[in-house]
Amino acid sequence: MAFDPASSKIVHLGSLRTDQTDLGPVRFLHSSDLHLGSADAALNAFDNLIKLALDRNVDLVVLGGDVYDTAERSTYAQLRFNRGLSRLSSAQIRVFMAHGNHDPVQANFTPVAPLPEGVYAFTEGEPQTFLMTVGATRLAVTGVSFATQKEEANLVEKIGATTVNADLRIAVVHANVAGIPGHDNYAGCTRDDLLNPDIHYWALGHIHDRTVTPMPAGRWWAYPGNLQGRSTKATECGPKGVLIVEAAGEGFAKPEFVACDLSRFLRVHADISGVPNVESALDQIGEQATTAIEQDNPLGLPTVVRVAVSGATDSHSGLKKLLKEERFVGLLQPLLPVNTSIKKISIDTTVPFDRTVLAARPDVVGAVLTKLDELRPAASTGSATPEESTDAGPEGPATSSVLEDLIDRAASTIGSPARTLTEKSVSLGDISVEEFLDQVERLLIDRLAPATEDEAEGVVQL
Ligand SMILES: [Mn+2]
Structure with a gap:
């Protein structure tokens, strides 16, 4: 199917399913902030995303921006990305992609190849809508990309101003809702902007913390978070992956999170109040940290942890000394699950006091x-x-x-x-x-x- 997506505000894609008798609900995968090109772990997590999309037999994949880590788009990352997209294309899974502040449309890079058949990147500036039939549902996917890194326009409002004739509408955009801290306030919008009754699912990107928010009548706005954690910064910690979303009732059912990451970052806290000496303190810290790591990471992925220790304890000065002598990590390491490395230990204990x-x-x-x-x-x-x-x-x-x-x-x-x-x-x-x-x-x-x-x-x- 040959056309120039940049030339049209509304693009008709026809029926998505090859099996016309399949009237099952629309099912899609929502990911964002893949930051491909940052570390190989991100590209390997992307391979997990592709496998999941195929296993779950989704109709489409939507990507909420920051697909690439830098505007220059690493050549290696482009090749790996295209390879994955081609597998979706062969399986008739369509892909709709918005660009964000890390990979704006206006950027100095050379594409390694055109996007595979069935992969659509939203234009900059004005929203674009793709209309399709999925089973018995007329589905519209509307989105818009960042032109440059510092997108000032309220893109959510722009999408909300478009009207199309469809049963279900998904909006795909990179944006900061209500000035969420810790992330640049690009393409800012308010929560009220998202209440638009025409949009059933806001597939957002930008915020690395996963946030899934229900709205009335089976409508949602969601950030899946980034695909692979990168540091022990709070927003980079914990399981990272994608959302699988399925139509239900007049909107969508609660999105299901599925982890795709290959390594994990975690902040753990140990409370050692009342512990009588340094040896018991180490045992306690090891035990509590192990419980937290195993809970976060039952599959035993390689994990990088920051350990914070607190409590009023007689081990206070001994622990401080161990830390000063840089002996703490070596002593704690063997008490933690294999595959765990310690990034930092902070001792916020006090002496016991009345x-x-x-x-x-x-x-x-x-x-x-x-x-x-x-x-x-x-x-x-x-x-x-x-x-x-x-x-x-x-x-x-x-x-x-x-x-x-x-x-x-x-x-x-x-x-x-x-x-x-x-x-x-x-x-x-x-x-x-x-x-x-x-x-x-x-x-x-x-x-x-x-x-x-x-x-x-x-x-x-x-
Ligand atoms: Mn971003």
């Missing part, structure tokens, strides 16, 4: 804890994010600016330990003020109220 005794101390520790107790009742609502904290209400300065003052004052009184209590020390983000205060308190106790003489640098009695 809070009442500390709060009564006539020094900066007592003063700070007393101040924190005063702040807690006011902290029952709101968040500690800097944007919200600048909104000082009529009742006075917002909580986190009070804390900032407090930390400043502590820093000028006692020197370096408190000065390290910067915003980096606590995870300012979408946390409540109470959680924020807890983090501040834990850091204060760790740095200002050490258990042993040799840790007691910088503590000044008031």
